[in-house]
Amino acid sequence: xxxxxxxxxxxxxxxxxxxxxxxxxxxxxxxxxxxxxxxxxxxxxxxxxxxxxxxxxxxxxxxxxxxxxxxxxxxxxxxxxxxxxxxxxxxxxxxxxxxxxxxxxxxxxxxxxxxxxxxxxxxxxxxxxxxxxxxxxxxxxxxxxxxxxxxxxxxxxxxxxxxxxxxxxxxxxxxxxxxxxxxxxxxxxxxxxxxxxxxxxxxxxxxxxxxxxxxxxxxxxxxxxxxxxxxxxxxxxxxxxxxxxxxxxxxxxxxxxxxxxxxxxxxxxxxxxxxxxxxxxxxxxxxxxxxxxxxxxxxxxxxxxxxxxxxxx
Numbered sequence: 001x002x003x004x005x006x007x008x009x010x011x012x013x014x015x016x017x018x019x020x021x022x023x024x025x026x027x028x029x030x031x032x033x034x035x036x037x038x039x040x041x042x043x044x045x046x047x048x049x050x051x052x053x054x055x056x057x058x059x060x061x062x063x064x065x066x067x068x069x070x071x072x073x074x075x076x077x078x079x080x081x082x083x084x085x086x087x088x089x090x091x092x093x094x095x096x097x098x099x100x101x102x103x104x105x106x107x108x109x110x111x112x113x114x115x116x117x118x119x120x121x122x123x124x125x126x127x128x129x130x131x132x133x134x135x136x137x138x139x140x141x142x143x144x145x146x147x148x149x150x151x152x153x154x155x156x157x158x159x160x161x162x163x164x165x166x167x168x169x170x171x172x173x174x175x176x177x178x179x180x181x182x183x184x185x186x187x188x189x190x191x192x193x194x195x196x197x198x199x200x201x202x203x204x205x206x207x208x209x210x211x212x213x214x215x216x217x218x219x220x221x222x223x224x225x226x227x228x229x230x231x232x233x234x235x236x237x238x239x240x241x242x243x244x245x246x247x248x249x250x251x252x253x254x255x256x257x258x259x260x261x262x263x264x265x266x267x268x269x270x271x272x273x274x275x276x277x278x279x280x281x282x283x284x285x286x287x288x289x290x291x292x293x294x295x296x297x298x299x300x301x302x303x304x305x306x307x308x309x310x311x312x313x
Contacts, residue, residue: 001183003293004105004126006079008312009155011041013078016071017135018047021113022086023058024136027051030083033135036143037081040152047071050083057088064088065095068117072104079155084136085112090191092117093200098124107155107312110134112214112283115187120200122185122293128311130155131187131210131281132289146286154289154311161307164288168278171300172268176275181297181308182238184290186210188282193224196231204236208296212243212282217250222263229267239274239298241305244282274300 009015015037017030024030034044047067052059071080093116102125110118111131118129132151133139154161171177185202186192189211195201213221228234242264250257258266268275276298280288291311298305 001126003122003128004102005128005311005313006105006107008158009042009079009107012043014043014045014076016045016047016074016077016080017050017083018064018067018071018080019050019058019083020064020068020092020117021058021082021089022056022084023050023053024083029136029140032141033083033139036139037135045077056086057091058083058086061091061095065092068092069097069100072101072106075104077106079107079109082110082114082134084134085110085114087113089113090116090194093120093198096120101125101127109155109289111212112188113191115191116195116200118187118292119185119192119195119202123200123202128291128293130289130291130311133287138287144285144287150287151289154291156312158310158312160310161291163304163306164280166276166279166303166305168303172265172275172277175270175272176268177300178274179297179299179301180208180239180274181295182206182208184208184210184241184292184294184296186241187212187292189213189221189224190216193227196227204233206236206238208239208241208298209233209237210241210243210279210281210290213245213248214283215247218248218258218260218263219250221245221248221260222258222266225263225267234267234271234273237273240268240276241279241298242275242277243279244284246283274298276300276303276305279305
């Protein structure tokens with residue numbers, strides 16, 4: 001399937017900023033992120049509900065959906081950046097006007113909890129989105145030059161993003177080597193697995209699945225990978241790219257546990273598709289922006305992932 005590519009971002013364009021999951025803990029962080037973006041020559045507009053709070057959510061479901069619809073419907077807004085992840089984006093999926101999004105394809109950026117929206121936009125609105133930095137999470141503190149160079153080039157240039165070499169030289173079993181290609185889907189493991197069985201998850205057949213996670217103990221990673229296995233997802237895929245799984249260890253020193261690598265091996269030893277791990281994406285400083293929906297090639301032996309087409313038009 002060919003997905004809709006948004007128009008590239010140009011200096012001076014208006015960027016809409018929303019919080020479709022949890023709210024930032026400090027409004028000063030919003031100011032820092034906005035100042036950074038405007039310092040690069042872009043204009044910004046905040047969603048009218050970004051300062052709302054409801055428990056662990058950035059306002060009610062209706063308020064957060066209103067900001068999504070307003071930004072996609074505003075012709076002046078050329079890109080939409082999420083403030084942060086957190087919790088609750090999945091609550092919006094059955095309330096979103098996907099025809100509005102399909103008619104107004106725009107750059108949409110976020111990761112972690114935002115995976116729920118990105119998979120739904122891809123499946124229901126055919127929109128390529130970007131698993132990339134967020135305003136508070138990535139643009140409010142010390143900014144990685146590697147991350148920002150890769151990100152801005154990805155959304156402002158119609159050239160192919162090119163090849164990313166992976167430093168780690170470890171591999172899984174002999175079943176997980178070789179080269180393959182397919183359209184890229186995925187995101188945060190917890191959120192992605194929670195979409196299984198819903199009408200908001202794209203078809204996995206012949207896809208490359210990317211997954212990342214943070215602060216989940218191995219037994220929970222085990223449970224989620226088993227859910228993928230029992231839904232026959234590994235049999236449909238062309239390959240798997242594992243990003244950062246930072247903090248995914250058993251914190252209780254007195255509790256017996258498998259290691260993360262042992263959990264991975266239990267699942268990947270029995271499947272015969274290429275698997276790459278330690279890709280620089282996820283909850284890390286030096287993050288590569290992933291255009292979800294474009295075709296990629298991965299080579300386990302030579303340890304690279306290559307973007308085979310441009311992500312914007």
